[in-house]
Each structure stands twice: as structure tokens, then as C-alpha cells.
Amino acid sequence: MQLKQALTSAIARLKADDVPSPRMNAELLLMFTLNCDRSYLYAHPERELTTDEQNQYGRALAERARGVPAQYITGHQEFWGMDLIVSPAVLIPRPETEHVIESVVELAGAQGAGGRVRPPDTSHLRIVDVGTGSGCIALALAQELPPAEIHATDISTPALEVARANAARYQLESRIQFHQADLLEGFENSSFDFIVSNPPYVGESEEDQVQLEVRKFEPRNAVFAGPTGLEVIARLIPRAHAALRPGGWLVMEISGTISEEVRRLLRDWNDVRIRPDLQSIPRVAQARR
Ligand SMILES: C[S@@+](CC[C@H](N)C(=O)[O-])C[C@H]1O[C@@H](n2cnc3c(N)ncnc32)[C@H](O)[C@@H]1O
Numbered sequence: 099m100q101l102k103q104a105l106t107s108a109i110a111r112l113k114a115d116d117v118p119s120p121r122m123n124a125e126l127l128l129m130f131t132l133n134c135d136r137s138y139l140y141a142h143p144e145r146e147l148t149t150d151e152q153n154q155y156g157r158a159l160a161e162r163a164r165g166v167p168a169q170y171i172t173g174h175q176e177f178w179g180m181d182l183i184v185s186p187a188v189l190i191p192r193p194e195t196e197h198v199i200e201s202v203v204e205l206a207g208a209q210g211a212g213g214r215v216r217p218p219d220t221s222h223l224r225i226v227d228v229g230t231g232s233g234c235i236a237l238a239l240a241q242e243l244p245p246a247e248i249h250a251t252d253i254s255t256p257a258l259e260v261a262r263a264n265a266a267r268y269q270l271e272s273r274i275q276f277h278q279a280d281l282l283e284g285f286e287n288s289s290f291d292f293i294v295s296n297p298p299y300v301g302e303s304e305e306d307q308v309q310l311e312v313r314k315f316e317p318r319n320a321v322f323a324g325p326t327g328l329e330v331i332a333r334l335i336p337r338a339h340a341a342l343r344p345g346g347w348l349v350m351e352i353s354g355t356i357s358e359e360v361r362r363l364l365r366d367w368n369d370v371r372i373r374p375d376l377q378s379i380p381r382v383a384q385a386r387r
Pocket of ligand 1: 234251253257279296
């Protein structure tokens with residue numbers, strides 16, 4: 099079978115199975131099967147697929163048709179310009195989480211620069227990423243803020259294995275220390291400059307509004323916090339207060355549904371601000387101890 103025929107029939111199949119963006123998915127899975135980029139697909143429409151390639155493409159399409167996210171099939175997701183490994187043990191990094199990185203980099207710059215023109219000195223910073231999952235936040239901060247001391251925690255051992263693999267992929271193993279822990283367990287009185295987190299924040303009561311693919315295939319303890327969605331954040335806020343130095347920042351990803359409750363939980367903190375994402379949804383809560 100020729101490449102262009104394989105692509106056309108894959109698009110038709112995904113469409114029939116109600117997979118969103120069928121062309122994009124068919125192309126992505128063919129690029130994954132042939133280990134090539136998009137321009138190759140269109141430069142070589144008559145290239146014959148081997149039987150192995152046809153079988154592998156068929157298996158990938160069948161997985162996608164039953165709802166498995168493309169990222170779990172290819173094992174990759176782009177975040178902050180990095181190509182990260184993902185598996186069903188971790189949440190697929192989302193573009194809106196990049197706002198968390200932007201907020202921390204901005205606050206770290208403002209803090210380090212002290213109004214001077216030269217680049218901020220961020221070398222003294224101590225940062226912890228709580229619930230690191232794939233490691234996306236810890237890795238992005240390690241790249242943006244060298245040579246800050248970075249720790250990352252997660253309650254899930256399989257998630258930490260993925261995060262460690264990603265750190266190794268970008269030669270950041272020596273920059274980030276990974277810890278299996280419940281939130282900030284073991285870090286009480288640590289005097290961190292930044293505590294950063296994209297915690298689980300969806301409520302079980304909103305489960306029917308969550309995409310089926312997320313509910314069925316992403317780790318439940320990465321998405322759902324408990325009945326209301328606030329449960330993990332409500333535990334994290336007092337623990338973060340204890341683990342930050344005076345003047346240190348807590349920066350968390352949140353959702354519009356819980357933003358007012360989060361503001362209330364942060365009422366005793368200073369400089370509380372909730373920043374919107376590109377869709378104007380309240381997305382990043384930042385507060386200073
Ligand atoms: C929403 S995911 C975020 C993953 C990654 N930081 C990101 O932004 O894509 C939340 C992560 O928190 C972890 N987690 C859930 N409860 C936790 C707890 N009590 N202590 C530490 N980590 C927890 C989950 O295993 C999951 O990896």
C-alpha cells in the first residue's frame with residue numbers, strides 16, 4: 099500500500115470512529131510509524147509501506163480509535179520546547195501549564211534583578227515542584243533558572259520514573275532531585291524560595307464534564323482531587339506556608355471552577371494574584387508568604 103492511500107484510509111477510519119481532528123491524528127501516527135516528519139509524508143506520497151509498517155500503523159490507529167490519547171501511543175509530548183517522554187503513568191503535559199513557568203520566571207527575575215539592568219542572579223534559588231508527573235515543570239525551571247537548586251516530589255513511583263527519564267534525556271539529572279512523597283512530606287521548614295505545583299484540581303462532582311479520554315486513560319490521582327476539587331490544594335497551602343522562607347512564593351495551576359475558593363484559602367498570604375490563561379480562564383494562583 100502507498101503512503102497516500104494509507105493516510106486517506108486512516109483519515110476515513112478515524113472519522114468513522116468520531117476521533118477529533120482525524121487528519122492530524124492520522125498524520126501524527128504515520129509520522130510515528132515511519133519515524134519521519136510531516137514534510138516527508140507529503141514529499142513521498144508514492145512510497146510503499148512495508149507489511150510491518152502497515153501492521154504497526156494499523157495497531158496505532160486501532161488504539162487511537164478506542165480513545166487512547168495520541169501522546170500515549172507515540173510516547174511523546176512537547177512542553178516548553180522540549181520533547182518529553184509520556185506514559186499512562188503520567189498526566190500529558192498541557193500548554194496552559196506553561197503559564198506556571200512564565201509566572202515563576204517572571205517572579206524570579208523581579209526578585210533577583212533588584213531593579214538593576216544586568217540579568218537577575220537566580221543561582222541562590224531553592225525551588226520545589228510538587229506533583230511533578232512527567233517532570234515538565236521541574237525540567238522547564240531547571241532550564242530557565244540555572245543553577246537554582248530544584249527538587250520535585252510525586253506520590254506516584256511510576257510517575258517519578260518517567261520524570262527521571264525525562265531529566266536524563268535533557269542532561270538535567272544532576273540539577274533536579276526527585277523524591278517520592280505526599281505533597282511536601284520531609285520538607286517542613288525548608289526555606290524554599292518557590293513552591294510550584296500543578297496539583298490535581300478537578301472535583302469528582304464535575305466528572306461528567308471531563309473529556310472521556312481524560313477520564314478513561316489519564317491517571318485518576320493526577321486529575322481528580324476528591325469530591326470538590328479543592329482537597330489537594332487545601333492540604334498543600336498550609337504545608338507550603340511552613341516550607342517557604344518569609345517572602346517566598348507559592349505558584350499553583352488552578353481552574354476557573356475553584357479560583358474564588360483558592361483566593362479565600364490564600365487570604366492570609368501577601369501579594370495574591372490569579373492570572374488568566376489565553377482563554378481568559380483563571381489559571382495560575384501566586385501568593386507570597
Ligand atoms: C495534574 S498532575 C501534574 C503533573 C505535572 N506536574 C504537569 O504539570 O503535567 C498532578 C500530579 O500530582 C501527583 N499527586 C497527586 N496527589 C499527590 C500527593 N498527595 N502528593 C504528591 N503528588 C501527588 C500525581 O501523581 C500527578 O503526577
